[in-house]
Amino acid sequence: MVMDIIEINSEQPQKRPDDLSPKEIVTELDKYIVGQKDAKKAVAVALRNRIRRLRVEGDLQKEIQPKNILMIGPTGVGKTEVSRRLAALTQCPFIKVEATKFTEVGYVGRDVESIVRDLVESSINLVHDEEVKKVRREAERMVNERILDALLPAPEQAATEERQESIQRTREKLSQKLEAGALEDRPIEIRVPQNMTKNVNVFSQEGMDQMGIDLGEMFGGLMPQKTVTKRLKISEARELLFTQEADKLINHEEINRLGMERAENMGIVFLDEIDKIAAGGRDERGGPGVSRQGVQRDLLPLLEGTTVRTRTGNISTENILFVAAGAFNMAKPSDLIPELQGRLPIRVELRSLGEEDFIRILKEPKDALTKQYTALMDTEDLKLDFTDGAVDEIAKIATVLNDSIENIGARRLHTVMEKLMEDLMFDAVDEGGRAVTIDEDYVKEKLAKISSDLDLSRYIL
Secondary structure, three states, X not given: XXXXXXXXXXXXXXXXXXXXXXXXHHHHHHOOOOOOHHHHHHHHHHHHHHHXXXXXXXXXXXXXXXXXXXXXXXXXXXXXXXXXXXXXXHOOOEEEEEHHHEOOEOEOOEOOOHHHHHHHHHHHHHHHHHHHHHOHHHHHHHHHHHHHHHHOOOHHHOOOHHHHHHHHHHHHHHHHHHHHOOOOOOEEXXXXXXXXXXXXXXXXXHHHHOOOOOHHHHHXXXXXXXXXXXXXXXXXXXXXXXXXXXXXXOOHHXXXXXXXXXXXXXXXXXXXXXXXXXXXXXXXXXXXXXXXXXXXXXXXXXXXXXXXEEOOEXXXXXXXXXXXXXXXXXXXXXXXXXXXXXXXXXXXXXXXXXXXXXXXXXXXOOOOHHHHHHHHHHOOOOEEEEOHHHHHHHHHHHHHHHHHOOOOOOXXXXXXHHHHXXXXXXXXXXXXXXXXXXXXXXHHHHHHHHHHOHHHHHHHX
């Protein structure tokens, strides 16, 4: 897949973007990301300015050009995370795109307009999930009714009034058991729709997406929808039935409209590895260089503002926030074509992370690695306690490895922590019920040999 469509965490605050000031956005980002104040401030202001632009009345609104962002910094310093957390916080549609996966028009590959189509799909899915939450209770009630119908005929189907009353009493008892979860393992037979478009091989959906065509809509009216009978446990049937019942209660046309509107006005596209399609300071008049510059020129209309055809209608890209990012080790921002540079006027440099940053990353964020491993082991009734000395030693080892092998930023902490916790995680099932203290000596015992042998570190850490 070219794109990573980021699922929005349902536990994030359900706030509209226009309810948050830039300061509030930065405060929320601080809960998950250490440092990089400039990057947080830039994305917060850029998002708020899109709200402000929409509030400007008259023709002047069209003259106010949205400002896109270029983030410059090594890998693992938080470029993607800042944008991803911003989207999750404000419930904005978000996709991450690797610029190197695209090719110039005329080459074999995916065209850049698919970026916008995938953003629209992400936005529609986001709105769909929100609407499903609103009808959840009613859908669950309807699911229970269908399960009862599968267990026992409806009362009105009985021949006599006495029989109807008997069935009704039985259904009420079964309903109580369903509510209590006492029947989840009982098998039932349900009928579910069979998707006929999956058997159509004339075109691929991906190919049709390039032209903004939905195969489901194209063939849905030509082929009658069939259903198949499945025998499942009630616990397994619930999910299928819930999808069907919720689908009946929501307005799909309205969801598509709202999804398009949100993508158009509040969508965020993260263009990663933008430096890899720069010229790199070389005079490239042919070969791969032409393709790289071609991709830049193909991206330019999206950043300037153009109309893209999608399966749910046309969408303008002029108010979508584009955040481009790259390490720029082999190239400079000035190696991008001038027109593209002009469409990335906000420049933010993210600094490399050091030992002090790693200590904070291990301890402070809501999702700090030490907290994650503690929570994981807690599921096995194994209580972990990381001392300050252990955290300091982990940060020190990660810093040394980044300096001596390759600087991959905070990602080095993940490899170090996995190696440190390997034995504990392997034995946790058999050692539940006890407490383990991870101190400085424990870290040295597990990692000292590997961290001191650079050849071994290259393969393991």
